[in-house]
Amino acid sequence: MAITAAMVKELRDSTGAGMMDAKKALTEVDGDMEAAVDWLRTKGLAKAAKKAGRTAAEGLVGVAVEGGVAVAVEVNSETDFVGKNAEFQEMVSAITTAGLGVADVAALQEAEIGGKTVAETVTDKIATIGENMSVRRMAKLEGDVIASYIHTPAAEGMGKIGVLVATKGGTVEFAKQVAMHVAATNPASLSEADLDAAVVERERNVLTEQARESGKPEAVIEKMITGRIKKFYSEVTLVNQSFVINPDLTVAKAAAEVGAEVTGFVRLEVGEGIEKVEEDFAAEVAKTMGG
Structure with a gap:
């Protein structure tokens, strides 16, 4: 598959990788954008595993x-x-x-x-x-x-961003603090139990390849993966994240201290997940002029 400059730019924008690294990643995986992100992460060249594309809505x-x-x-x-x-x-x-x-x-x-x-x-x-x-x-x-x-x-x-949080016990004031936390951190799920299995598997595969790049024995690699998966949970699941109000506590522990349990949340951001339609301005002008 031919690797275009637009593809390279899209990958660079979504990962923060350098131009040559982005081009090499796309070449290695035959233009598959998601696989290219994983390839860059495996090599330690991607700053973040965020989805490519900017929202238009x-x-x-x-x-x-x-x-x-x-x-x-x-x-x-x-x-x-x-x-x-x-x-x-x-x-x-x-x-x-x-x-x-x-x-x-x-x-x-x-x-x-x-x-x-x-x-x-x-x-x-x-x-x-x-x-x-x-x-x-x-x-x-x-x-x-x-x-x-x-x-x-x-x-x-x-x-632009609306958040709802439900708790069992506690106060509205505490629930609102958690809602502010959710707005800032955008967790993927409430806990490990309801995190998409495909997301976990993909992360495990990337972490496994990263660990193997170190050349360490398999027994050590397994421990590395276990530790990194735990860290992954602490980053993407709400109850395991460090509470923005008190980073010394996880959200779950902060809730327990006020006699509460976080039971659910919703976070909607305008335009989330809608890809921007790129328009060829020159072509549009030419069309308008009858060219």
Whole structure:
């Protein structure tokens, strides 16, 4: 497979690797971007195992809490400018509140606000604001104690990152501290038990190859892998992370000190997982000019 400059740039942007290292990695794995990230990590040349591509979607995440139930809803727009529009913000608030009474995003589309369904409301707003919009995601959480947090709010209860945290015992104040922690660290799961097995296996394979690069005996390598997997859990699982409020404690230990147990969390970030569509500006101009 031909390795293009765009592919090299994408890999460099996602890993922080040098140009020649990125090109070599892609050549070694025949252009497979995910495998190239793993190859660079194995060689110690990647700064982070983050996904390539920048997100294009704009908009807001709204959060609402009522009793022991909380909801987070992502409503997308084409530009960040619309996210600052009061009409758009009012719509996001109404849609989020409606989310408290339904089970999923499909049901949310049919929920009524102001005599119209959410889907109809969004369609009307597209016509008045003149920009495409969509209700992309919704997540609910229930618990004894529920707290929400919006990172850099655009308006009350909405912003670019919305977090919900549920605990058994403890206080809303503590749950909100954990929500702030989640906003900052973006854990992959609550604990090892609910971490995607494929993610763990991929990490184990990378760590195994890294350890073998050291040339140490297999018995030593196995111990190295065990220790590194434990460190991996401490980085990506919420309860095992160092608590940002008190880094001397894990989140689980900090919760125990206040008589709480963290039972769940939700973190929605605007545009998360949507790849940006790269446009050829010169070609677009030529098309407009009839060239």
